[in-house]
Amino acid sequence: MKSIKLIIALALIATFSWSAKAIQDEKKWAEIYQIVDQIQEPVFPDKTFNIVDFGAKADGTTLNTKAIDQAIVACTEAGGGTVLVPAGTFLTGAIHLKNNVNLHVSEGATLKFSTNPKDYLPLVQTRWEGNDVFNYSPLIYANGQNNIAITGKGTVDGQGASDNWWTWKGSSHYGWKEGMPSQLDEGRGRPALDKWESEEAPLFERQAGDGFYLRPQFISFIYCTSVKIEGIKITNSPFWVVHPILSKDIIFRGVHIESLGPNSDGFDPESCKNVLVEDCIFDTGDDCIAIKSGRNSDGRKPNIPTENMLIRNCKMLEGHGGVVIGSEISAGARNIFAENCEMSSPDLDRAIRLKTNAHRGGVTDGIYVRNIAVGQVKDAVIRINCMYDTKSEGIGDYIPMVRNVYISGIKADMTGKTPAKFGLRLEGIDGENSIENIFISDCNFNGVKKVAQISNVKNLRLEHVIINGEEIKAE
Template structure:
């Protein structure tokens, strides 16, 4: 591990590295849209929290995309969606002080779609908002997207009593559920045979893109996801700004770019049950097979409250990670375990390099300002011959009022 804690007077090399930000920002293309508006009310939606507006929302998106794109308006009110919303190319889903509550009936997120779950490819429930092979897509405006997960719905599938699990309930711990998926990853079973979904209790994420580019999320609040909140995969040119994420369920990561390139995260607030931001690139054999790192990621002017870590790399990091820039963030909560965290192991492998952190104000974190764990999940089954490499970690101007350790 190569760690560099920069002094207050020797900033030349450190500052030179930060100049890469301008090059990254120049490559991130914010999507633009035709000056056409379609209102979901015209497609049969109702601002009624008991009426299923899913079909109307989807029809508006499909129609807008088919005709060259534009803005799909969700006017002020409370809406209900019994199933996934599928984003399509050249469409901006725009909320005007609107709230969408999503169903907690797992059947509403079938049929299964191609996805990644904890860094492994499979077919499983669709994310609540999903896009695959699309470009120029956005969710903007003001409003709340609520997954409505609770200790009665979705979260008990984790298999832990603090999230509503009771002995005898089905969960992801069942031998044909998560353990089966892990075995399929070890054996590299064909992805087409990794069929899960109904009866396997692997929770969907809230928002997921697969192989998409030019993505914008701006101004939206996300609440109570079944699992991870925002999960772009194999996607590039991503902007997440002015977003608030609130959820204290199991694995409620805030934003997990996985095998993504050119990502800007700014002016966001995270208050989560797991990592606030966790950068990933695939788990174990799948991560090595796909072999796409996460790279060129900027996190700035964000606020992290509760969570396992403020900005985290891993643990599904087998494809590697490089060129991460974190600056001008505030992290403060007795329930925030670490500010900066790197987690991996000798099953994951991968190279983590060129991580730059500066101007971080920490009120309180529980464990450490920087935590590097190369023995994460020591009981995980798998071949332990893939030595991870962590190098060139730069920290400067980190001010912490309270933490058990500085570096651990």
């Protein structure tokens, strides 16, 4: 087999021994297994509250928000149990979960969510792309609750489309036309969030909702503990699909997400601790999984990273990235693990991606990825970018740090398919130690146009990395 040397701009090569690395690697994997084994799954009393008994009608047109809420209140006041959505199609507005409630969407049941923004009032506390705000309620929401779940083999359908929520993106690709309002309008939406954050406006002054055009998340909970989402199918989200915030002990298992609208990230834990994602299918309009911890000062001030997260046995189809960290990562991330996943689609941009910049800051430390099968990506198999979105945001004063990344066993074969642009793309910040201690081993990529594009990386080690049939070495 041929061997080629990879010339890396401004990179320093580590002397870290591979035997020591392997020992540390296995120790860390053992630690995360122990952590997720200790996550307490929600447990519910054997009591059932059928929403039909509270007046819900499965005709697909009657708004059942009140009936579902009454069932949830009765359930929590009785000490908990299961709120049952039986077979049929039920239209609803916002659903707010409460302590000890399992919302069970039965096989053959569909919860369809209204596309009328007024059905998601009053405003609730949340984060929108990492910034604190009061906005429309997520379609399913909880605040400060314990021991809650969404389970079943049924479907929850946000009905997001190019004639309702998606136009607020401000993109003609999703139905927006000149003269229509959007989240990009001056003084509204994203510009308002940026202003509030830069001025450090108090949370109670950050009132969005009507006239701001910030789409609600599909499922989001904040300040919650012991949460499980299992078995359901989620379709057509207005915005991010599942977004836990400042919560801990989360299980996301056996869920199928099919949502190709704008910003349809699949699973976005933000400043969360102890998270297990397993046996899920992601077919999304944005990142399949994107790990967050706040945007700029709204993340830096509380300084709560996302930590202790395991992703395993998942399938990633369409999306901007398979497993992604960032870009709203200002409080950092640590102890993030992914293994035994499949990623492939002509519309999947990257398999593994870390994205941040010097406005975000934050330390991402301890990323472990192994045994990933990649069928096809467009941009790069592995990408670490500390210069993300600098064209629009410029260079800031908060240098991010990405360090101690261990990647092994990624197999990517794009032979006979549209090739990826790069095998590896690693871009640090000139003059700063923004990326260091990157260990990539036992990887094989075929069918990429260019081997790598690497700059401003300290301590990069490549061992048994084969790209287009040739072993590459860092130099």
